[in-house]
Amino acid sequence: MSAALLGKILWVLMVAGWYVIRYPFERRAKRGRVEKTARGKAETARMLISLTGLGILPGIFVATGFPRFATYAPSPLQTALGLVLMVAALVLFRLTHKALGKMWSVSLDIREKHELVTRGIYERVRHPMYTAFWTMALAQALLLPNLVAGLAGIVGFGTLYFLRVGPEEAMMEERFGEAYRDYSRRTARLVPGVY
Structure with missing residues (x-):
């Protein structure tokens, strides 16, 4: 079986x-x-851009090979690294969902009796689900040997992330006040000790 x-x-x-x-x-x-x-039109647009990059464009490439002009031959090492990142992304993704439990939402929602989750994977990172999606986008770039489909996840999710993380943190600060500000001071956004 080929690496591609x-x-x-x-x-x-x-x-x-x-x-x-x-x-x-x-x-x-x-x-x-x-x-x-x-939620609103801006959030819908952000979600659609992310879906296009992490789902639609790569799905078209996997199903049809389009766009062929951007396809290249990957190395087995590239595919192996993509597999490692894929597994890491899915593990992170599962851990974030497990830690959030009933507080999970696909969008910018505050639930009834919403609690600030600071346990589990959220103990050191405020947005580990975004870390999982970044890791997934990097895995996609390595697994799909096409410059358009492979990199679409980084562009699509990157757009969602940079346009959403500010409003999300503002919403959490408005809801939880000093508790969230304190949590923000002692945690990283995505990667402990880095950012």
């Missing part, structure tokens, strides 16, 4: 793993009551 085909198969498994992890939390979240939301 293996990379495509692994990307499909990564997307399937993402869905399997998220599905039960999404079902549970639909039953919970939302007290306050910052």
